[in-house]
Amino acid sequence: MTAPDEQEPESVGLVRPYVITNGREIADGDRFELVTLITAAPDQQQKSRLDPEKRSLVELCEGGYLSVAEIAGHMRLPIGVVKVLLSDLAEGGHILTRAPVPAAQLTDIQVLQEVLDGLQARFG
Amino acid sequence: MDSRHVSGDARHLHDKVQIAAKILVVGHFAVGKTTFIGTLSEIPPLRTEETMTQAAADVDDLKGVKGKTTTTVAMDFGRLTLNDRLVLYLFGTPGQQRFVQVWEDMTRGALGALVLVDPQRLKESFAVMDLVEKYGIPYAIAVNHFDGNQARAESELREALDLLPETPIITCDARDEKSSAKALVSLVRYLQSRTRQEQR
Numbered sequence: 001m002t003a004p005d006e007q008e009p010e011s012v013g014l015v016r017p018y019v020i021t022n023g024r025e026i027a028d029g030d031r032f033e034l035v036t037l038i039t040a041a042p043d044q045q046q047k048s049r050l051d052p053e054k055r056s057l058v059e060l061c062e063g064g065y066l067s068v069a070e071i072a073g074h075m076r077l078p079i080g081v082v083k084v085l086l087s088d089l090a091e092g093g094h095i096l097t098r099a100p101v102p103a104a105q106l107t108d109i110q111v112l113q114e115v116l117d118g119l120q121a122r123f124g
Numbered sequence: 125m126d127s128r129h130v131s132g133d134a135r136h137l138h139d140k141v142q143i144a145a146k147i148l149v150v151g152h153f154a155v156g157k158t159t160f161i162g163t164l165s166e167i168p169p170l171r172t173e174e175t176m177t178q179a180a181a182d183v184d185d186l187k188g189v190k191g192k193t194t195t196t197v198a199m200d201f202g203r204l205t206l207n208d209r210l211v212l213y214l215f216g217t218p219g220q221q222r223f224v225q226v227w228e229d230m231t232r233g234a235l236g237a238l239v240l241v242d243p244q245r246l247k248e249s250f251a252v253m254d255l256v257e258k259y260g261i262p263y264a265i266a267v268n269h270f271d272g273n274q275a276r277a278e279s280e281l282r283e284a285l286d287l288l289p290e291t292p293i294i295t296c297d298a299r300d301e302k303s304s305a306k307a308l309v310s311l312v313r314y315l316q317s318r319t320r321q322e323q324r
Contacts, residue, residue: 033232034172035144035213037137064136067144067213069201073170074135079229080174098142108319111145111210112235116312118206123164123305 031090032083034069037098044094053077057085058094065098135167142209146233147308150217150256151240152248156268157216158200160240160298164214164305165202173198174226197226219252227255236315237263238307240298246284253285262318264292264311290314 040061047058053075060066060074072082089095149157162169174197200216217230237256241249256263265287278293287293292314296307 034215034229035146035233037141037144064139065141066136067203067211069172069199069213069215070135070167070170070203072172073201078173098144108235109316109323111143112312112316112319114143114210115145115147115206115212115235116309116316118204118210118212119305119309119312122204122206123302123309 032068032086032097034079035067037065037067038071038086039065039096039098041094041096046092047094050089050094054085054089054094057082058089061095137211138205138208140208141205141211143211145210145212145235146215147212147311148215148217148230148234148237148261149240150219150237150252150263151268152219152242152245152252155240155242155245155248156298157218157240160238160266160268160296160304160307161200161202161214161216163298163301164204164308166205167203169200169202169216171198171200174229199226199230219249219255224255227259231259231261234261236311237261238266238311239263240266240268241281241285243267243281246281249285262315264294264307264314266307266311267293267295269295269297 038061040058044058044062047055050058057071057075060071066074068082068086069079071086072079075082077085086095086097090097149160151157158169197218199218202214204212204214206212215230215234217226239249239252239256265281265285267281281287281293282289282291292310294307294310297303
């Protein structure tokens with residue numbers, strides 16, 4: 001089994017986080033939750049003009065959907081930094097988001113039942 | 125690496141996934157949160173970090189050894205695709221009071237929490253219990269068995285942790301897939317019964 005606890009959390013890289021975000025704090029932190037699902041927008045003509053971090057984020061999301069938390073994990077960036085990058089990228093039309101749970105459409109009872117069924121099907 | 129773990133390019137979610145549900149796996153330092161998550165996750169557990177305003181946070185460690193000083197708090201998490209449209213994320217959250225910022229983010233939209241408890245270190249669970257209750261997260265207790273350790277009698281545990289009579293206590297071995305899945309199933313069943321009662 002993997003043991004991420006044994007790994008040294010890697011540093012952000014050569015620059016400090018606020019450099020990556022151009023010194024900005026999270027403006028709309030509520031827009032992206034840990035489990036908001038993200039994918040790259042299909043048309044990426046302008047991708048080459050993006051900052052390196054934003055470009056890698058978009059490229060990471062090109063294969064399908066990933067949660068905000070997974071993006072942060074794969075990129076080894078703090079959640080707060082990822083949220084700022086996502087916010088910019090969403091504004092520029094580079095990424096598409098899927099809200100965590102479409103609350104109006106699904107009740108907790110339905111979600112819980114599906115979770116239960118899924119766990120039982122998977123683990124017997 | 126475990127063969128269940130998808131690798132490389134296969135790490136993206138199915139296009140049809142519509143619902144991302146979240147369950148927290150909480151507990152004190154080195155109680156087995158990451159082991160539990162790693163046992164059930166379909167991806168190698170990932171780590172995210174949240175920058176903390178306060179320094180000196182212990183990074184959870186499987187070996188239960190030395191903490192380390194850092195200005196970030198790490199959360200380990202895993203993923204389980206449960207059907208075409210539903211994915212479940214398990215977030216391992218440290219229980220110290222100084223991690224409240226992380227808890228804000230973590231608890232938003234969470235279905236519930238599994239509180240991992242080591243019967244030999246019950247006192248260390250008090251802080252995490254306080255947080256779970258403060259944030260109003262419904263929870264079940266999972267007593268993680270450690271080699272050779274006898275679990276305390278359920279009533280003793282219930283009293284020590286000041287649990288409601290209906291709060292489930294499950295024993296589990298975080299290293300064992302079936303046992304861990306069973307603990308999660310018990311939590312979900314409890315969450316169902318609570319939700320049904322609230323709707324009445």
